[in-house]
Amino acid sequence: MALFPMFIDIKNKKVLIVGGGMVALRKIEKLIPFDPDLKVISIDFHPETYKIIKENSIPYEKRAFSFSDLDNVDIVIVAVDDIDLQREIFEKTRDKNILVNSVDSPDYCDFIFPAYVKRGEIVIGITTSGNLPGLSAKLRKHIEKTLPENLEEIFEQIKRVREKLPKGEERQKKILQLIDKLFE
Numbered sequence: 001m002a003l004f005p006m007f008i009d010i011k012n013k014k015v016l017i018v019g020g021g022m023v024a025l026r027k028i029e030k031l032i033p034f035d036p037d038l039k040v041i042s043i044d045f046h047p048e049t050y051k052i053i054k055e056n057s058i059p060y061e062k063r064a065f066s067f068s069d070l071d072n073v074d075i076v077i078v079a080v081d082d083i084d085l086q087r088e089i090f091e092k093t094r095d096k097n098i099l100v101n102s103v104d105s106p107d108y109c110d111f112i113f114p115a116y117v118k119r120g121e122i123v124i125g126i127t128t129s130g131n132l133p134g135l136s137a138k139l140r141k142h143i144e145k146t147l148p149e150n151l152e153e154i155f156e157q158i159k160r161v162r163e164k165l166p167k168g169e170e171r172q173k174k175i176l177q178l179i180d181k182l183f184e
């Protein structure tokens with residue numbers, strides 16, 4: 001079943017990462033550019049994960065997860081090598097307002113991580129709906145190579161023109177012309 005790409009504002013949302021391995025690291029790196037309120041709880045930490053936590057002053061606790069850790073959390077990423085815990089967290093959050101991502105189990109996910117390309121406010125998300133993550137990574141690299149190098153700069157320029165003009169047909173025409181030029 002294909003998944004719908006919903007783009008969501010996570011700025012200041014309370015995001016709990018459970019686990020401190022390389023997969024947790026990758027999730028943290030992906031989340032940081034979107035400014036969430038991160039916290040990490042893990043029994044132990046991979047040195048690289050510890051490094052990014054320290055460098056970004058992310059609050060962390062070195063201990064096992066407990067279900068009370070879900071109090072006041074908006075999003076939880078279960079990046080542990082324990083499918084039972086992924087399932088339990090998913091089940092225990094069904095009557096809570098918490099979105100879950102489980103790194104091993106699309107069945108225990110409310111959302112899955114995309115590969116993405118970000119150029120300022122332009123974000124291109126890629127998914128295989130959980131089926132072939134390695135392909136999402138490959139497609140991301142392919143897209144990165146094909147995008148115009150000055151995309152963000154041009155985007156900012158056209159955005160400013162759009163903001164200044166009054167809404168309506170004339171603006172639509174002008175903006176679409178400028179966008180077409182980008183790919184000439």
Ligand SMILES: C[C@@]1(CC(=O)O)c2cc3[nH]c(cc4nc(cc5[nH]c(cc(n2)[C@H]1CCC(=O)O)[C@@](C)(CC(=O)O)[C@@H]5CCC(=O)O)C(CC(=O)O)=C4CCC(=O)O)c(CCC(=O)O)c3CC(=O)O
Nearest residue numbers: 103104112113114115127128129130132133134136137140
């Ligand atoms: C379902 C999902 C859940 C989720 O994490 O949200 C999930 C699950 C699993 N990944 C596994 C393996 C790999 N994952 C990657 C890479 C990425 N995985 C990411 C997302 C997702 N991975 C979600 C689906 C995304 C989609 O729909 O496409 C990306 C896009 C985002 C990110 O993680 O940041 C990131 C690329 C980012 C980038 O490069 O831009 C690579 C390649 C590599 O490492 O280079 C491999 C090895 C090759 C392979 O197996 O494909 C395994 C098996 C583990 C094992 O075998 O033990 C599982 C579990 C399972 O499949 O059961």
Ligand SMILES: NC(=O)C1=CN([C@@H]2O[C@H](COP(=O)(O)OP(=O)(O)OC[C@H]3O[C@@H](n4cnc5c(N)ncnc54)[C@H](O)[C@@H]3O)[C@@H](O)[C@H]2O)C=CC1
Nearest residue numbers: 019020021022023024041042043044064065079080081103
């Ligand atoms: N979604 C994805 O992109 C991918 C997912 N995976 C899967 O992700 C899982 C994690 O992979 P790695 O980070 O390499 O594993 P890892 O074993 O290095 O890390 C697991 C971390 O979870 C912590 N942990 C385990 N139980 C805990 C608990 N009850 N409370 C708190 N912390 C706990 C451990 O201390 C460790 O830091 C694996 O099961 C792997 O199959 C692997 C590759 C890609």
